[in-house]
Amino acid sequence: MSANPMSANQPELPAALLSAFGRADSVITISQQAVVANWRYLASLSSPTTETAAVVKADAYGLGASQLAPHLVDAGCRTFFVMSLDEAITLRGALNDSGHDANGHDTSRHDTSGHDKHAVLILGGCHRGQEDEMLAHDITPVINTSEQAERLGKVARERGMTIPVALHIDTGMSRLGLDTQETARLAKQVTEKSPILDGLSPRWLMSHLRAGEDDADPANEAQLHAFTTLRTAFPGIAGSLANSGGTLRGPDFHFDMTRPGIALYGLHPAGMGMSGQQAEQAGRLIPAIRWDARILQIRAAKAGDAVGYNGTHVLVRDSRIATIGVGYADGYMRALGNRAIVVIAGHEAPVIGRVSMDSITVDVTDIPATTLQTASTATVLGDGYNLARMADDAGTIGYEILTRLGQRPRRLYLPA
Amino acid sequence: MSANPMSANQPELPAALLSAFGRADSVITISQQAVVANWRYLASLSSPTTETAAVVKADAYGLGASQLAPHLVDAGCRTFFVMSLDEAITLRGALNDSGHDANGHDTSRHDTSGHDKHAVLILGGCHRGQEDEMLAHDITPVINTSEQAERLGKVARERGMTIPVALHIDTGMSRLGLDTQETARLAKQVTEKSPILDGLSPRWLMSHLRAGEDDADPANEAQLHAFTTLRTAFPGIAGSLANSGGTLRGPDFHFDMTRPGIALYGLHPAGMGMSGQQAEQAGRLIPAIRWDARILQIRAAKAGDAVGYNGTHVLVRDSRIATIGVGYADGYMRALGNRAIVVIAGHEAPVIGRVSMDSITVDVTDIPATTLQTASTATVLGDGYNLARMADDAGTIGYEILTRLGQRPRRLYLPA
Numbered sequence: 141m142s143a144n145p146m147s148a149n150q151p152e153l154p155a156a157l158l159s160a161f162g163r164a165d166s167v168i169t170i171s172q173q174a175v176v177a178n179w180r181y182l183a184s185l186s187s188p189t190t191e192t193a194a195v196v197k198a199d200a201y202g203l204g205a206s207q208l209a210p211h212l213v214d215a216g217c218r219t220f221f222v223m224s225l226d227e228a229i230t231l232r233g234a235l236n237d238s239g240h241d242a243n244g245h246d247t248s249r250h251d252t253s254g255h256d257k258h259a260v261l262i263l264g265g266c267h268r269g270q271e272d273e274m275l276a277h278d279i280t281p282v283i284n285t286s287e288q289a290e291r292l293g294k295v296a297r298e299r300g301m302t303i304p305v306a307l308h309i310d311t312g313m314s315r316l317g318l319d320t321q322e323t324a325r326l327a328k329q330v331t332e333k334s335p336i337l338d339g340l341s342p343r344w345l346m347s348h349l350r351a352g353e354d355d356a357d358p359a360n361e362a363q364l365h366a367f368t369t370l371r372t373a374f375p376g377i378a379g380s381l382a383n384s385g386g387t388l389r390g391p392d393f394h395f396d397m398t399r400p401g402i403a404l405y406g407l408h409p410a411g412m413g414m415s416g417q418q419a420e421q422a423g424r425l426i427p428a429i430r431w432d433a434r435i436l437q438i439r440a441a442k443a444g445d446a447v448g449y450n451g452t453h454v455l456v457r458d459s460r461i462a463t464i465g466v467g468y469a470d471g472y473m474r475a476l477g478n479r480a481i482v483v484i485a486g487h488e489a490p491v492i493g494r495v496s497m498d499s500i501t502v503d504v505t506d507i508p509a510t511t512l513q514t515a516s517t518a519t520v521l522g523d524g525y526n527l528a529r530m531a532d533d534a535g536t537i538g539y540e541i542l543t544r545l546g547q548r549p550r551r552l553y554l555p556a
Numbered sequence: 557m558s559a560n561p562m563s564a565n566q567p568e569l570p571a572a573l574l575s576a577f578g579r580a581d582s583v584i585t586i587s588q589q590a591v592v593a594n595w596r597y598l599a600s601l602s603s604p605t606t607e608t609a610a611v612v613k614a615d616a617y618g619l620g621a622s623q624l625a626p627h628l629v630d631a632g633c634r635t636f637f638v639m640s641l642d643e644a645i646t647l648r649g650a651l652n653d654s655g656h657d658a659n660g661h662d663t664s665r666h667d668t669s670g671h672d673k674h675a676v677l678i679l680g681g682c683h684r685g686q687e688d689e690m691l692a693h694d695i696t697p698v699i700n701t702s703e704q705a706e707r708l709g710k711v712a713r714e715r716g717m718t719i720p721v722a723l724h725i726d727t728g729m730s731r732l733g734l735d736t737q738e739t740a741r742l743a744k745q746v747t748e749k750s751p752i753l754d755g756l757s758p759r760w761l762m763s764h765l766r767a768g769e770d771d772a773d774p775a776n777e778a779q780l781h782a783f784t785t786l787r788t789a790f791p792g793i794a795g796s797l798a799n800s801g802g803t804l805r806g807p808d809f810h811f812d813m814t815r816p817g818i819a820l821y822g823l824h825p826a827g828m829g830m831s832g833q834q835a836e837q838a839g840r841l842i843p844a845i846r847w848d849a850r851i852l853q854i855r856a857a858k859a860g861d862a863v864g865y866n867g868t869h870v871l872v873r874d875s876r877i878a879t880i881g882v883g884y885a886d887g888y889m890r891a892l893g894n895r896a897i898v899v900i901a902g903h904e905a906p907v908i909g910r911v912s913m914d915s916i917t918v919d920v921t922d923i924p925a926t927t928l929q930t931a932s933t934a935t936v937l938g939d940g941y942n943l944a945r946m947a948d949d950a951g952t953i954g955y956e957i958l959t960r961l962g963q964r965p966r967r968l969y970l971p972a
Contacts, residue, residue, distance in 0.1 A: 158685075159685075162642070163640060163641040163642035163645060163686065163689065164640060164642050165639065165640045165642075165680060197885070197913065197914060198883075198885035198913055198914065198962075198964065199885075199963070199964070201885075201913075202885070223581065223881075223913075223914040223964075224579060224580060224581045224881070224914075224964070225579040226578070226579035226580050226581075226964070226966075227964070229579060263914070264581060264850075264852055264881060264914070264915075265852070265853075267577075267850065267852075269574075269575075270579065273579065284852070284853050285853050285855070310855075312861075312862060312867075313862070313863070313864060313865070314855070314857040314861050314862065314863040314864070314871070314877055314909070314917065315863070315864060315877075315879050315909075315912065315915060315917050316852065316853055316879050316915065317855075319855045319856050319857065321856065322855075350862065350864070350865050350866060350867060351865065351866045351867065354866065357866070357867075359862070359867060434683065436680055436681070436683075436700070436732065437681075437700050437701050437732055439701070439726075439730070439735045439738075440735050440737065441730040441735065445728075445730050446728060446729075446730065446766065446775070447729070447730040447731070448729060448730070448731060448766070449729070449766050449767065450766060450767045450770065450773070451728075451766060451767070451773075451775060455730070461730055461731075463731050463732050465639075465640070465680060467614075468955070468956045468959060468960065469613070469614035469615075469617075469618070469959035469960070471960065473956075474952050474953070474956045475951075475952070493730070493731075496731065497613065497614055497617075497639075497955060497959060498613060498614065498639040498640075498679070498680070499680075499731060499732065501730065501731050535891075536890050536891070537890070539884070539913060540884045540889075540890045543884060543885035543913060543962070544884065544885070544887065544960050544962065546614075546959070546960065547615070547963065548614065548615070548639075548640070548642070548643070550642075
């Protein structure tokens with residue numbers, strides 16, 4: 141681990157990288173060890189009585205929920221968040237399949253009372269018609285509306301069962317969650333043990349920070365205050381407010397459970413705009429991915445030649461251009477054209493011209509010919525060009541880059 | 557088909573849409589019929605002696621190469637282009653599996669001479685170490701460098717076989733393809749029947765337009781002239797210059813084979829910046845996809861409330877906000893925040909606030925309450941908000957949006 145987030149270690153590639161490419165033109169290397177280490181670091185920030193969950197929605201931010209979640213279980217994670225029922229059922233399958241850990245510890249599916257040991261929560265809630273599948277797979281819904289609460293209460297009573305749920309109240313995003321009026325009504329129903337809620341067992345009370353990564357945004361304190369106040373109306377229910385930003389913000393935000401997402405994958409949520417303390421935290425997070433692509437061709441071009449679609453880059457000198465086998469269809473954002481760099485054998489090379497669907501063109505004129513002769517791949521994301529910088533160059537956030545990595549790059553998982 | 561590209565028909569959804577969602581939060585509906593009709597329209601623009609190939613790289617621009625290519629075979633398409641060996645082998649499998657058409661016509665794998673009937677070409681060429689797999693699956697390489705030509709010639713001679721290849725010469729992109737010097741050398745080798753090329757059978761001579769969609773770019777005429785001139789050095793080899801832009805540009809650009817890609821999927825390559833003739837052409841292309849997402853929640857919010865991450869939208873009136881189950885992890889570009897619209901039961905609703913990973917927030921205050929009560933889904937791409945407009949709002953091109961559609965939305969294929 142490095143104190144400088146800009147030079148944090150990247151996952152180590154196997155010695156014979158090119159053989160790892162096989163039929164593909166690029167390889168995304170994912171370090172399970174990094175994800176586990178990041179989870180442990182985030183857990184270390186909270187008191188022992190605070191649980192640390194893991195947000196693995198969007199296929200673990202593009203890195204593979206089924207591959208990563210079992211390793212988090214081994215590390216002690218018990219609660220997982222996804223978005224949709226589809227994701228939840230896939231994840232439940234992966235957790236059940238794992239069944240053991242590297243040390244032979246018991247990781248069988250059920251605890252002594254017959255329940256699944258690991259909670260899988262769906263942030264989108266349970267939509268009408270999904271109740272049977274949700275219950276069959278022991279998925280816990282995050283209740284965002286009164287309608288959902290009332291519908292699931294009815295299902296529970298009809299079946300003579302208890303359904304564990306999380307309640308999500310909105311404190312400042314106007315997105316998902318119970319609005320002010322619904323929250324007040326639900327609080328009254330909880331306090332008065334309304335028959336409407338009979339059969340529901342609220343386990344968690346949740347809200348979500350809208351700018352947890354931003355030290356300067358007063359919304360953090362306002363949401364913390366609102367959540368603290370609202371919790372008093374739901375006595376005895378565990379509270380959870382902190383995403384990665386809230387987890388890194390400090391214990392005031394942790395309550396009974398933190399829910400880190402992006403930080404698990406090695407990116408500080410503040411991206412490039414970090415305060416000193418945030419930079420120190422970022423240095424503790426280990427990047428979970430690197431991305432290398434085949435050099436498809438190295439060719440000569442003359443001063444005055446145009447490069448790429450619509451000739452947006454015109455060469456000012458006789459040049460050597462490498463065409464690299466990664467394009468926007470792979471998730472290499474088109475906005476990176478004429479902005480990003482790649483690293484070839486330790487040398488930086490600027491991306492020139494537009495990003496194509498399947499390739500990019502980089503100027504390698506300044507890289508020694510002897511180096512180019514033996515180079516077969518370029519690092520498009522990793523040491524020397526990290527995720528925060530790539531996102532900044534693309535005018536977006538690292539979350540979008542990770543979650544939109546394409547299916548075409550081969551995935552290579554390094555063991556935990 | 558409509559003459560107005562902005563109101564072109566979208567694929568018809570099944571009557572019971574919500575049941576099609578199942579466990580997913582959004583559904584991408586893909587019309588195989590539209591893709592086939594578009595291919596037929598593009599084929600109709602060329603003389604009968606010009607072959608019309610299909611570019612199905614990047615998983616048919618995100619729409620599913622294995623699902624779509626067999627229908628193009630039924631329509632008469634014989635030649636397919638992909639980027640990598642991985643894509644080629646997957647496609648070859650799908651073409652072999654199809655084995656029949658709807659009318660019971662013979663679509664068996666081999667012709668009478670034992671060769672595969674359908675050519676599958678890899679635009680990236682054959683990389684070192686891929687020769688065996690390429691030959692085993694009857695994949696045709698597009699030769700981009702002298703090194704590739706010489707290496708494959710050697711393989712052919714060692715095995716006493718003939719390897720069909722395409723030769724790609726660069727005429728103005730400085731990306732893939734033989735550069736000027738390499739082209740001259742290769743032409744000399746072809747003319748003099750150099751033993752270096754013994755065993756290679758050049759079937760196609762190709763180049764690629766850098767601005768085929770742009771009526772005003774002089775590169776089109778310059779590349780046409782350069783290609784025409786270079787062809788004379790490769791007598792008897794079929795020529796191919798036209799991507800979708802070139803195919804729509806007119807017969808001068810067609811030579812012996814056109815290679816449309818984006819237009820197959822219903823998007824005119826000129827996007828929103830079309831001339832009159834291009835708009836007429838765009839009206840003949842049928843959009844191949846629509847995208848609908850679940851309304852996760854409709855909630856009240858007050859004037860002054862902030863919406864979404866970092867509160868980039870602040871409500872100026874008491875409002876109703878719908879949260880829709882599609883976000884940037886699904887391929888709904890983050891750049892669309894505060895810019896795009898969705899359509900709910902025929903009513904437009906603006907996207908307000910930032911695009912989240914799994915959801916967007918739209919202002920539905922102006923949609924009648926009775927309409928909202930029965931609405932369960934929103935169209936995020938389709939009639940009323942088409943691909944050209946979405947791409948323009950996102951500051952990119954429709955190609956990027958299609959190829960980066962996520963894996964999480966469910967795919968629904970309408971029969972051809």
